[in-house]
Amino acid sequence: MLRYFLSRLLRAVLTIVAVVTFAFVVLRLSGDPALLIMSVDAPPEAVEAFRAAWGLDRPVWEQYLRYFVQVAQGNLGQSMRDGRPALTVVMERVPETLALTLPAFAMKLLIGIPAGIYAALNRNRLADRLTMVISVAGFTVPSFVLALILVLIFAVNLGWLPSGGAESWRHAILPVITLGLSGAAILARFTRSAMLEVLGQPYIRAASAKGLPWRRVVTDHALPNAAIPTVTIIGFMVGSLVAGAVVVESVFSWPGVGRLLVVAVSNRDLAIVQTILLLVAMTMVCANLIVDMLYGWIDPRLRTARAAGG
Amino acid sequence: MGALVALSGLTVDFDTGKRVVRALHGVDLSVARGEAVGLVGESGSGKSVTWLAALGLLGGRARIGGSVQLDGTELVGAPVRVLEAMRGKRIAMIFQDPASSLNPVHRIGRQINEALALHRGLTGAAARAETLRLLDRVGIPAAARRLDDYPHQLSGGQNQRVMIAMALAGEPDLLIADEPTTALDATIQAQILALLGELRRDGNMAMVLISHDLGVVAENCDRVAVMYAGRIVEEASADRLFGAPQHPYTQGLLDALPDLDGPRRRLAAIPGTVPEPTRLPPGCAFAPRCPHAEAACVAAVPTFHLLTPGHRAACLKPAASRGMARERAVA
Numbered sequence A: 001m002l003r004y005f006l007s008r009l010l011r012a013v014l015t016i017v018a019v020v021t022f023a024f025v026v027l028r029l030s031g032d033p034a035l036l037i038m039s040v041d042a043p044p045e046a047v048e049a050f051r052a053a054w055g056l057d058r059p060v061w062e063q064y065l066r067y068f069v070q071v072a073q074g075n076l077g078q079s080m081r082d083g084r085p086a087l088t089v090v091m092e093r094v095p096e097t098l099a100l101t102l103p104a105f106a107m108k109l110l111i112g113i114p115a116g117i118y119a120a121l122n123r124n125r126l127a128d129r130l131t132m133v134i135s136v137a138g139f140t141v142p143s144f145v146l147a148l149i150l151v152l153i154f155a156v157n158l159g160w161l162p163s164g165g166a167e168s169w170r171h172a173i174l175p176v177i178t179l180g181l182s183g184a185a186i187l188a189r190f191t192r193s194a195m196l197e198v199l200g201q202p203y204i205r206a207a208s209a210k211g212l213p214w215r216r217v218v219t220d221h222a223l224p225n226a227a228i229p230t231v232t233i234i235g236f237m238v239g240s241l242v243a244g245a246v247v248v249e250s251v252f253s254w255p256g257v258g259r260l261l262v263v264a265v266s267n268r269d270l271a272i273v274q275t276i277l278l279l280v281a282m283t284m285v286c287a288n289l290i291v292d293m294l295y296g297w298i299d300p301r302l303r304t305a306r307a308a309g310g
Numbered sequence B: 001m002g003a004l005v006a007l008s009g010l011t012v013d014f015d016t017g018k019r020v021v022r023a024l025h026g027v028d029l030s031v032a033r034g035e036a037v038g039l040v041g042e043s044g045s046g047k048s049v050t051w052l053a054a055l056g057l058l059g060g061r062a063r064i065g066g067s068v069q070l071d072g073t074e075l076v077g078a079p080v081r082v083l084e085a086m087r088g089k090r091i092a093m094i095f096q097d098p099a100s101s102l103n104p105v106h107r108i109g110r111q112i113n114e115a116l117a118l119h120r121g122l123t124g125a126a127a128r129a130e131t132l133r134l135l136d137r138v139g140i141p142a143a144a145r146r147l148d149d150y151p152h153q154l155s156g157g158q159n160q161r162v163m164i165a166m167a168l169a170g171e172p173d174l175l176i177a178d179e180p181t182t183a184l185d186a187t188i189q190a191q192i193l194a195l196l197g198e199l200r201r202d203g204n205m206a207m208v209l210i211s212h213d214l215g216v217v218a219e220n221c222d223r224v225a226v227m228y229a230g231r232i233v234e235e236a237s238a239d240r241l242f243g244a245p246q247h248p249y250t251q252g253l254l255d256a257l258p259d260l261d262g263p264r265r266r267l268a269a270i271p272g273t274v275p276e277p278t279r280l281p282p283g284c285a286f287a288p289r290c291p292h293a294e295a296a297c298v299a300a301v302p303t304f305h306l307l308t309p310g311h312r313a314a315c316l317k318p319a320a321s322r323g324m325a326r327e328r329a330v331a
Ligand SMILES: Nc1ncnc2c1ncn2[C@@H]1O[C@H](COP(=O)(O)OP(=O)(O)OP(=O)(O)O)[C@@H](O)[C@H]1O
Pocket: B014, B023, B041, B042, B043, B044, B045, B046, B047, B048, B049, B050, B212, B276, B277
């Protein structure tokens, strides 16, 4: 068991190292930040001074090593725009993003899971077909389209809600609904197929044959088994809590991590972009670890396999 | 007293969405208290569907017709509440694949407790004690240490014993054992069958043993019904059926049995397979595979002939009429 988790932990660290490296390579090789940040007609000496100040005149591998050592020490560099520590700049935005993604996450679970279960239990009936049509629509329509539709209806036509900005909680409603609906659609489909798979298993028929009322067959025997695959997709959703709102934040001018990322990328503010990527990688990896532990908790077969040193 | 369970004219239609397919064409079969009845036939002949239909376990897409009477109470069309109260309590069922018939995420002790709480209102220490007794009864060694195991930690044979213990929890009048040993190896198979026989005699419990193995049925049952393509084609006491089989299908099944004590015979499996319910041939469903088929066989579905009391066969040319009733004994 311990060996299992140590190996998972090692994998998690390697994932983060890979992400950091990848981000570094792609960003450094794709253009000269000095030229982008400084105005075009800046004197060459000023550009050189900027390069020297940020270490951009060193060979790439040296920049990489330096950067890596700094990251390991918890120093993620400064924003090239205003010179503040990148971590501070990014962390300021995290609560803003969570203000959207956490309620949206709750919405995904509260709508998606019951809808999927309901559809599976009414397979091929009208209720199932209807749920699935809505669900397919929900995740084939890109979120910016959904966002624009919601804005058209609730902001432009009805005038009930603001179309962008972050001045009050009312500004959060449309972005949260946009995020929540598409996630709920995905989760509903996933839950439905997990349930259908489980409902076809011999132990479900055996539980009925035992005399259990159908309601209890569903709650005591089907749901715990259907939870196993569903946890995976929920894990993905947890992993995207920090950076899963890039598009929606941009559409609604919401000052979260996603919008910061878009701005930082177009400005080539390397420290910021790298910090965000690192943060995203960390949340993904943490979500994965949590999913892994949940698996072991829900599925006794895995627990045995791991105890045996898997 | 009438039969404990009487199926009459039992039909099952599956609604596949595009069309309705009849899988069971009017099955008549009764089981007396304490009796062991065998139900044999090749894969797809409708053995499982018959008893799943009787217990109302086929799900929403199956339409069930005819009658299933349990001690005089009609079960076809009965309210769900009546069916749930009957399942496990009056009629219990165990299945072919024990490993996947137990819920993988629950401990076996809990799964047995569930049945005890349901049928006998036992909880807590009383339930635990009874679970232990049942596990012991079905021959699980060191039962106390097994209570907290999960199904995947037990062997196939042990899982089937757990299934049997679970079935016994409701003290049923009838146990339907649907190919209970098919997934197990030969030694375990014999042990499980012996256990079932013992439990049946001790508890005066009736049993329906479903199998495609005539040998298994011969050793464990009083009476045997042979099924083909959704119909019973022959029914007789076990002795009669083996001594003087009348239907060519039954004869075919017997010929395919390896004969261990007699001189070695050629193993003659019946050529061809059971037709799908969607493409049943006209008349006698066995005609395309029958060595004795003639024009009349295709014209109409043969009805039952009572050959001797308790022995019936649905064939236009039963062995007796072919003058070959003793063919097997002579050959
Ligand atoms: N849910 C279902 N929907 C449609 N057809 C079904 C369904 N269940 C069974 N059938 C059909 O009914 C026929 C009888 O099946 P059944 O399972 O009773 O056979 P069996 O005699 O038990 O065979 P086996 O020895 O393989 O268990 C088969 O042709 C099968 O395809």
